[in-house]
Amino acid sequence: MPGLWFSMIRAQLPQNIYHRVLNEARDSPEAEICGLISAHQHTPVRCYSITNAHPRPASAFDMAAGELVCALRHMREQGEQLWAIYHSHPQGPGTPSSRDIAECGYPETLHLVITPHLEPPLHAWRYAGQDTMPVRLEIV
Template sequence: MSVVRLPRSIVNQLLQLAQKSPEEEICGLISRDQRGFKKCYPVVNVADDKKHFFALDPKGQIEAIRSMREQGEELGAIFHSHPDSPPLPSLADIEQHEYPGVLYLIISLGKKGVPEMRGYHIHGREAGEVVITLLDDTPQGSSE
């Protein structure tokens, strides 16, 4: 199983976004460069059934990718939440995955509102779970 290091600040942001919208799936992109993951780009979910599906707003997705390129970064991960189911890729998640090699993160609030996040690499119709470790990126002396 591969290991991925995510900055604590990004993980905290993802968990907070999911908790702020417990009735619908949140979604977005995360950038990376050669040193690792850099920035979270929340994108509006434009799916018809936001409780069970996500669809990135095309305009928001284009703006996020443009911003990444301007910063010398690239797409590193796609994230979304499952309001009331485990953080496992659904058949729809696997079928709609269009970026091989990009980390796929799912945040779940299914356990009585306690967030849980898992990561996957999806190749074809196979989803392999990755181990997520936290990279402490909080500034020294910060109370975060």
């Protein structure tokens, strides 16, 4: 959908969170990792690693339901908001898969795909129906 690619948006990710999710992905070359990043007053502040409960974690992810509920509750108690969902593609491209988009429960949030084997290793997206829009990620 070429028209959507005009809407290049920006997002700022603090270095400490950037390194944390990248290291987490590097430490898991066999399985996709996943989790949430929360924000406080629109600034990303915290990373919630969540177990990938998918039966084929090498090529898909499914956030463990109990951990997801706990993380969202903790965010609410801390006055934080969901800022992004991240997961890795240990061997794959930096683009979300069609399944990533179709099975996403939070389409309105930012999505980060981490590819430790590629440069740059972090890719940010917004979903719009079945389409994706790239988001320019600035590490600050």
